[in-house]
Amino acid sequence: MQNNPFSIACLDLAAAVKRRALITLLAWQDIRQRYRRSALGPFWLTLSMSVMIGAIGLVFSQVFKSPAQDFLPFIAIGIILWTFISNIIIEGCTGFIAAENIIKQLPIPLFVHILRMVWRNILILGHNIVIFPIVLLIVGKPLGLVALLSIPGFILTTINLTWVALILATICTRYRDMPQMVASLIQVMFYLTPIIWMPKTISAHVSGYLLNLNPVFHLVEIMRAPLLGTMPTATNWLVSIAMAIIGSVLALAFYGNYRRRIPYWL
Amino acid sequence: MARIEFSNVSVDFPIYNANGRSLKNHLIKVATGGQLNTDQQGRVLVRALENLTFTLQDGDRVGIVGHNGAGKSTLLRLLSGVYFPSRGSVKINGEISSLIDISLGIDHEATGRENIYIRGSLLGLSKAVINKNIDEIIEFSELGGFADMPVRTYSSGMHLRLAFAVSTIVHPQILLMDEWLSVGDEGFKEKARTRMHELVDKTSILVIASHSKEQLLQVCNRIIWLEHGRILMDGDATQVAEMYFSKKP
Numbered sequence: 001m002q003n004n005p006f007s008i009a010c011l012d013l014a015a016a017v018k019r020r021a022l023i024t025l026l027a028w029q030d031i032r033q034r035y036r037r038s039a040l041g042p043f044w045l046t047l048s049m050s051v052m053i054g055a056i057g058l059v060f061s062q063v064f065k066s067p068a069q070d071f072l073p074f075i076a077i078g079i080i081l082w083t084f085i086s087n088i089i090i091e092g093c094t095g096f097i098a099a100e101n102i103i104k105q106l107p108i109p110l111f112v113h114i115l116r117m118v119w120r121n122i123l124i125l126g127h128n129i130v131i132f133p134i135v136l137l138i139v140g141k142p143l144g145l146v147a148l149l150s151i152p153g154f155i156l157t158t159i160n161l162t163w164v165a166l167i168l169a170t171i172c173t174r175y176r177d178m179p180q181m182v183a184s185l186i187q188v189m190f191y192l193t194p195i196i197w198m199p200k201t202i203s204a205h206v207s208g209y210l211l212n213l214n215p216v217f218h219l220v221e222i223m224r225a226p227l228l229g230t231m232p233t234a235t236n237w238l239v240s241i242a243m244a245i246i247g248s249v250l251a252l253a254f255y256g257n258y259r260r261r262i263p264y265w266l
Numbered sequence: 267m268a269r270i271e272f273s274n275v276s277v278d279f280p281i282y283n284a285n286g287r288s289l290k291n292h293l294i295k296v297a298t299g300g301q302l303n304t305d306q307q308g309r310v311l312v313r314a315l316e317n318l319t320f321t322l323q324d325g326d327r328v329g330i331v332g333h334n335g336a337g338k339s340t341l342l343r344l345l346s347g348v349y350f351p352s353r354g355s356v357k358i359n360g361e362i363s364s365l366i367d368i369s370l371g372i373d374h375e376a377t378g379r380e381n382i383y384i385r386g387s388l389l390g391l392s393k394a395v396i397n398k399n400i401d402e403i404i405e406f407s408e409l410g411g412f413a414d415m416p417v418r419t420y421s422s423g424m425h426l427r428l429a430f431a432v433s434t435i436v437h438p439q440i441l442l443m444d445e446w447l448s449v450g451d452e453g454f455k456e457k458a459r460t461r462m463h464e465l466v467d468k469t470s471i472l473v474i475a476s477h478s479k480e481q482l483l484q485v486c487n488r489i490i491w492l493e494h495g496r497i498l499m500d501g502d503a504t505q506v507a508e509m510y511f512s513k514k515p
Contacts, residue, residue, distance in 0.1 A: 019387075019390075021387060021392065021393055022387040022388065025383065025384065025387050026384070026387075029373060029376070029380075029384060032375075032376070033373060033375055033376070036375040036376075036416075037375070101367075101370055102370065102371065102388065103348070104343070104348060105346075105348065105364070105366060105367050105370050106346070106348070106364070106370070106388060106389075107346050107347035107348050107362070108388070174282070260350035263343075263348050263349050263350075264279055264280060264349065265280075265282070
């Protein structure tokens with residue numbers, strides 16, 4: 001019998017990967033359900049995101065007196081990526097709670113529900129990311145080859161977000177106050193992370209603490225910097241890789257330990 | 267070969283929202299000297315099943331009887347693999363399918379056809395299998411032109427027929443049911459009955475929770491009688507049914 005937490009978790013993960021057809025189907029279903037009977041469908045995502053970026057871009061480029069050519073692409077990609085990150089973390093909290101009906105009736109690996117949520121947000125990111133090249137065109141900023149580095153950055157960030165979501169989903173199922181706590185924490189992180197303000201606008205002394213000690217900054221940076229034509233720093237990569245490895249192992253052990261209790265908590 | 271082995275299986279539900287742990291309740295408990303059923307960590311526990319031991323083998327058609335709250339649903343959830351026992355061990359060999367809540371996963375805004383894919387995938391069917399069966403499912407459920415309409419436009423009868431038609435294309439070795447599935451008007455009922463019997467004939471083990479004596483005697487060869495989470499009787503269907511149903515007021 002496989003009874004140690006780590007192998008319980010790995011078996012669950014493997015079983016979920018085997019059912020990837022179900023994961024992608026349900027994720028699409030989630031998006032379609034939200035926009036059914038609307039003419040634009042999922043492109044409402046793109047449209048509302050464009051409006052938000054336009055508004056924030058206009059206001060803050062005035063506040064910070066930054067040239068639009070730098071600031072607009074920065075804020076566009078920043079908000080798109082932040083939406084991706086924060087949605088996975090916030091929806092991660094209800095990963096199991098939202099799937100209560102299924103979990104209580106069908107023996108589907110619980111990882112399916114986490115991966116469904118992650119996949120759904122990847123699809124949403126896919127709809128939002130089309131705004132970025134349009135913004136680049138508008139301000140006349142070229143996209144270099146270095147942009148390709150954002151792909152490994154994206155994969156690394158997604159792995160990190162998945163393990164965070166797994167841990168949060170487990171804890172939040174047991175302690176129902178947690179989702180509220182996480183939501184307010186995310187709000188704070190939005191201001192602490194350079195999304196609507198550029199790192200260069202604050203003094204080097206402060207930014208050392210504010211940036212390097214902020215794990216979200218590294219995750220944003222490995223995706224954003226290449227798209228804006230610069231290389232992420234070695235620290236960005238190292239922190240992200242280390243978090244992905246250590247975090248995944250810890251999350252699997254943690255999840256495996258409580259896997260069997262989760263249906264009882266619902 | 268399908269086989270199910272339960273040895274000393276118990277299930278405890280921790281109740282977290284019963285205020286069992288709040289300070290106020292704790293103080294009241296001290297003051298009144300009341301007794302709450304709690305574990306070492308002070309959690310409120312409800313014992314749903316206690317020390318179940320039994321083995322099911324190929325050819326077993328098992329009925330589960332018992333009053334409400336006797337633990338029938340919990341037992342079905344243990345069998346389906348949704349719950350893991352708090353104590354004891356459950357060994358299950360064979361592919362399981364449950365016909366409990368056949369409407370689960372049906373999206374009212376999606377069309378009947380889309381719902382066949384959703385529901386089928388939830389039951390573990392591959393896309394290829396669904397593709398192969400989809401015409402038959404639509405024909406069986408008598409949806410006609412409605413197959414490509416959103417399910418919210420369906421009558422409740424059509425809705426159930428669709429759920430029934432998709433859910434019964436599985437061919438599991440172990441089949442779980444909460445009450446015998448019977449849907450639709452008179453004409454469809456007959457078709458559904460035939461389909462159910464075909465399905466049951468193909469499975470190695472059937473476990474069905476039911477309140478209907480007639481139904482139990484018709485399909486079961488063994489009945490387990492649960493009361494307060496314990497097995498009160500386990501044996502030949504006719505004998506147990508006689509005892510159980512005659513005890514009823």
